[in-house]
Amino acid sequence: MSTPPHTVDAFVEAFLRELNVGQGVSLARSSVNDQALALARTVRHHLMARWLEAIATQRRSPVKAVGYLSAEYLLGRQLDNALLATDLLDVVREGLAACGLDLDTLRDAELEPGLGNGGLGRLAACFVDSLATMNVPCIGYGIRYEYGIFRQTFVDGRQVEQPDTWLTLGSPWEFPHPESAQQVDFAGYTETYVDDDGQERCRWVSGWHVVGVPYNYMVPGYRNGRVNTLRLWSARATKEFDLEIFNSGDYADAVRARTFAENITKVLYPEDSTPQGKELRLQQQYFFVACSLADYMFEVLPRDFDMTRLHERIVFQLNDTHPVIAVPEMMRLLVDVRKLSWDDAWAVTQKCFAYTCHTLLPEALEVWPVDLIGRLLPRHLEIIERINAEFLAEVRERFPGDELRVRRMSIISDYPERGVRMAHLATVAATKVNGVAALHSELLRDKVLPDFSEMWPERFTNVTNGVTPRRFLKQANPRLSDLVTEAIGDGWITDLDQLQGLEPLADDAEFRARFRAVKRSNKERLADLLRRRDGYELPVDSMLDVMVKRLHEYKRQSLKLLHVVSVYEQIVSGRVDPASVVPRTVVFGAKAAPGYRMAKETIHAINCVSAVVNDDPAVKGVLSVVFPSNYNVTLAESLIPAADLSEQISLAGKEASGTGNMKLALNGALTIGTDDGANVEIRELVGDDNFFLFGMLEPEVATLAEHYVPSRCYEEDDDLKRAIDLLSSGAFAGGDRTAFEPLVSNLLYEDRFMALADYRSYVDAQSRVDAAYRDPDAWARAAILNVARCGFFSSDRSMRDYIDRIWHTEPAPAGE
Numbered sequence: 001m002s003t004p005p006h007t008v009d010a011f012v013e014a015f016l017r018e019l020n021v022g023q024g025v026s027l028a029r030s031s032v033n034d035q036a037l038a039l040a041r042t043v044r045h046h047l048m049a050r051w052l053e054a055i056a057t058q059r060r061s062p063v064k065a066v067g068y069l070s071a072e073y074l075l076g077r078q079l080d081n082a083l084l085a086t087d088l089l090d091v092v093r094e095g096l097a098a099c100g101l102d103l104d105t106l107r108d109a110e111l112e113p114g115l116g117n118g119g120l121g122r123l124a125a126c127f128v129d130s131l132a133t134m135n136v137p138c139i140g141y142g143i144r145y146e147y148g149i150f151r152q153t154f155v156d157g158r159q160v161e162q163p164d165t166w167l168t169l170g171s172p173w174e175f176p177h178p179e180s181a182q183q184v185d186f187a188g189y190t191e192t193y194v195d196d197d198g199q200e201r202c203r204w205v206s207g208w209h210v211v212g213v214p215y216n217y218m219v220p221g222y223r224n225g226r227v228n229t230l231r232l233w234s235a236r237a238t239k240e241f242d243l244e245i246f247n248s249g250d251y252a253d254a255v256r257a258r259t260f261a262e263n264i265t266k267v268l269y270p271e272d273s274t275p276q277g278k279e280l281r282l283q284q285q286y287f288f289v290a291c292s293l294a295d296y297m298f299e300v301l302p303r304d305f306d307m308t309r310l311h312e313r314i315v316f317q318l319n320d321t322h323p324v325i326a327v328p329e330m331m332r333l334l335v336d337v338r339k340l341s342w343d344d345a346w347a348v349t350q351k352c353f354a355y356t357c358h359t360l361l362p363e364a365l366e367v368w369p370v371d372l373i374g375r376l377l378p379r380h381l382e383i384i385e386r387i388n389a390e391f392l393a394e395v396r397e398r399f400p401g402d403e404l405r406v407r408r409m410s411i412i413s414d415y416p417e418r419g420v421r422m423a424h425l426a427t428v429a430a431t432k433v434n435g436v437a438a439l440h441s442e443l444l445r446d447k448v449l450p451d452f453s454e455m456w457p458e459r460f461t462n463v464t465n466g467v468t469p470r471r472f473l474k475q476a477n478p479r480l481s482d483l484v485t486e487a488i489g490d491g492w493i494t495d496l497d498q499l500q501g502l503e504p505l506a507d508d509a510e511f512r513a514r515f516r517a518v519k520r521s522n523k524e525r526l527a528d529l530l531r532r533r534d535g536y537e538l539p540v541d542s543m544l545d546v547m548v549k550r551l552h553e554y555k556r557q558s559l560k561l562l563h564v565v566s567v568y569e570q571i572v573s574g575r576v577d578p579a580s581v582v583p584r585t586v587v588f589g590a591k592a593a594p595g596y597r598m599a600k601e602t603i604h605a606i607n608c609v610s611a612v613v614n615d616d617p618a619v620k621g622v623l624s625v626v627f628p629s630n631y632n633v634t635l636a637e638s639l640i641p642a643a644d645l646s647e648q649i650s651l652a653g654k655e656a657s658g659t660g661n662m663k664l665a666l667n668g669a670l671t672i673g674t675d676d677g678a679n680v681e682i683r684e685l686v687g688d689d690n691f692f693l694f695g696m697l698e699p700e701v702a703t704l705a706e707h708y709v710p711s712r713c714y715e716e717d718d719d720l721k722r723a724i725d726l727l728s729s730g731a732f733a734g735g736d737r738t739a740f741e742p743l744v745s746n747l748l749y750e751d752r753f754m755a756l757a758d759y760r761s762y763v764d765a766q767s768r769v770d771a772a773y774r775d776p777d778a779w780a781r782a783a784i785l786n787v788a789r790c791g792f793f794s795s796d797r798s799m800r801d802y803i804d805r806i807w808h809t810e811p812a813p814a815g816e
C-alpha cells in the first residue's frame, strides 16, 4: 500500500499518475471527465488501507455487526464526502490549482448515484454514515440499479422522465467482486426426500436462476480511520444458463435470456410511499435479500459457523417491508441448507431481525398475491404458511374464540385476494418494531398494528429519524459551519448536541449580523447555481420559502400553490398594495411518480403559475416562484443552506417523519408546519415562538373525515374562492379554462388530504410568517435558536437509539 498523499506535492504526483496510467491520457489532452475520474481514484486510494483493515476485522471479530437491508440508498455525490472524511480538501484544491485545474469544476462532473426515491433511501445513507463515524461495524446491503431515480425535465411545464444514466461516464467509487457472486434461484417446485439420517426434508428444485455480483462502496467514518462497506448487488445471467440455450441453437433466445436476468437490477421503481405490486419488484426484493443473507452467513462468517448462534454476530434491520422476504429466506437457509430443526431455526431467526415501518398510508403497506409468491418462490410460500399457522395458534391460545382477531392478524389475508401482508410477517418475526418519529410510532401501535401491540407491547418502540451533520451542515453549508466552529469549536461535527452552545449567541447582535451575512451569501451561491442550471434569476433580497420533497397529495404541494395564487390574486386585483407585501421567492423541488396523474397535474400547475407570476410586472420584486427541475441530493445541498422558511405542511397523521424538515431547521430555516411526523418534535425542541404551527391535529382529522365536504370550504372563504376561481379562469394557461380542471375538481369534490380544510389556518400562519420576517434581526434570532436546538436530529443520535433499544451492539474500532 503506497502512502497517502498528505502533501500537495504527493497529491499532484498521485493524481497525474492516475490520469496517465489509469485514464491513459496526458494532463494536456485530458477531458474534465478524465480529470474527475483520476481525482476520485486518487482520493479513494487514501481510504483503501483502512477499508481492507475493517473488512478483515469483520471476519475475525466476535463483535455483533449490523446488516442494514434496504432496497434504496440515496447516496448523493461521493467526492466531497470522501474529501471531508479524509481531511484532504485543502490539499486537493491546492494541488489541482497547481495543475491549472479547478476543484469545483471537477466536483460538478460527478453524477450522483440516485439509488433511492426520497426520504427512505436518504435515511439509509445517513445511517451508514453515522455508523461508520461511530465505529460500529455495519454492512449496508442493497441493489445496484443500473438506472437510478429518473432525471426530471419539464416540457411545456409538464414532467418528462429521462433515464438516469449515472454509470455511463465511469464509476470510480465502486469495486465489483465477481468472484464473490451468489446464485439466486426462482420458480420451480418443492419436493420431500429422506436425508442420510433418515429424516424427511424438503428441497426446492428451482426453475431458473441468476447470479448476483456484489459491488462494494466505501463508507468512510468522519476522520476516525474507519471505513465500512456498502454492498450493492447486480444481476447477471449465469454461464450455464447461457450455454444450454446457445447449444439449443437459438442465439437470439440466448441473448434475450441474458437481458431477462439483467433486467432484475435494471431500474429503480420510481414510486415513493405507494409501491406498485409488480412481479419484477418482488424479484428485486428477493434477489438482493438472498444474495445478502448468503453473503453474510456463508462468506463473511466462517464456513463452519454454528448457526444457532447467528444472532450473536448479526442483526438485520429491515428498512420497511421491501426486504421482509429475508425472513422465510433465513428459515430456508437454516432448515433446508444447514439442516437445523424448524424450532431451532425459528428461535434464531426471531432474534436476527428488527423491522422499521416508515409509513401509515394503507396503500403503502405491501401485500403480495399468494399466487405470485407461490409461482416465484414456492418454498418461501410454504415457509410463510407454516410461520402463519404457528403464529395463529399462538393467537388462538392467547385470545380463545376470537376468530375475528385471528383474521385481522393473519399474515395471509383472504380479501380482496389471497395475499401475504409483509408488515405482519415482519412484525411476527422481529425482535423489535419501530416507527420513525414519536407520533408515527404511537399511531403505528394504536392504528396500524393495534392487535400486535396488544399481544406484544414490549416489541414496539420508537426511533426518531435523523440526518448526518457531516453532509447536511459541514459539507453543504461551509459558511455556517465555519461560523459555528469559530463560536463553539468543531466538536459538534460528531456530537451535534454541542450546538446548544450557540444558544446565548442568539442574543448577541454581532453574531446575528454574521449569521444573516451567511444566509445572504448562501442565497447568492444558490442564485449563481440556478442561473447556470435552470436560467432562473433568483432575487436574493427576498424571503426564500422552500418546499422540497416528493410530490404527493398527502404532502399537499397544492396547498402551497393555493397560497401563492392567493397572494398573487390579492395584488393583481388591487386588494393589496404590493408595497405592503413582504417579498418572497417560493421554491419548489419535487419529482412525481411517472404514473401518478394528480401529482403530475400539480407539477404542471406550479410551472404554469410560475411562468405567469414571474413575468408579471405587477408583482415584480414581491413574489416569484421557481421550480428547478430534477431535485436531487446535490441540489438539496445548495438549496437547504439558503432557505429562510421550511414548508412541512402534510395533513396531520400522514407524514411518518420527514427528514427534509430536520435538514432545513438545522440550517437555520424556520418551519411552517402541521402537527405531523417529526415536526412535532422539532416544535417541542425549538419552541412555539420559533415555529409556525397551523392546521388540524390528527384526532381532528379523523373526526372531520366522517363528514368532510371540501366545496363548503371554498364557498365559505372568500380568499380561497378567489384563488381557486383564478386558477380555473385560464389566467395561468393562456386562456384555457380546462387546463387545471382535474386538479381543481379533485380539490373541490374529493380532497382526500383536506387541503381546503386547512387553508384558512395555513394562510393565517403565513401572515404571522410575514410579520416575523419584517424584523430581520428577530428572525435571525429565531433561526439561530433553531440551529442551536436541533442537535437531537443528528443521525448519530438515531443510531445510538437503535443500538440501545434494538440492536444492543457496541462500537468496535477497526483493527483491534
Ligand code: TH1
Pocket (backbone or CB within 6 Å): 117, 118, 119, 120, 121, 123, 271, 272, 273, 274, 275, 320, 358, 359, 364, 436, 465, 655, 656, 657, 658, 659, 677
Ligand atoms: C418515507 C416517509 O414518507 C417519510 O415520512 C420518512 O421520513 C422517510 O420514509 C424516512 O423514514 C417513506 N418512503 C417510502 C418509500 C417507499 C415505501 C414507503 C415509504 S415511507 C417505496
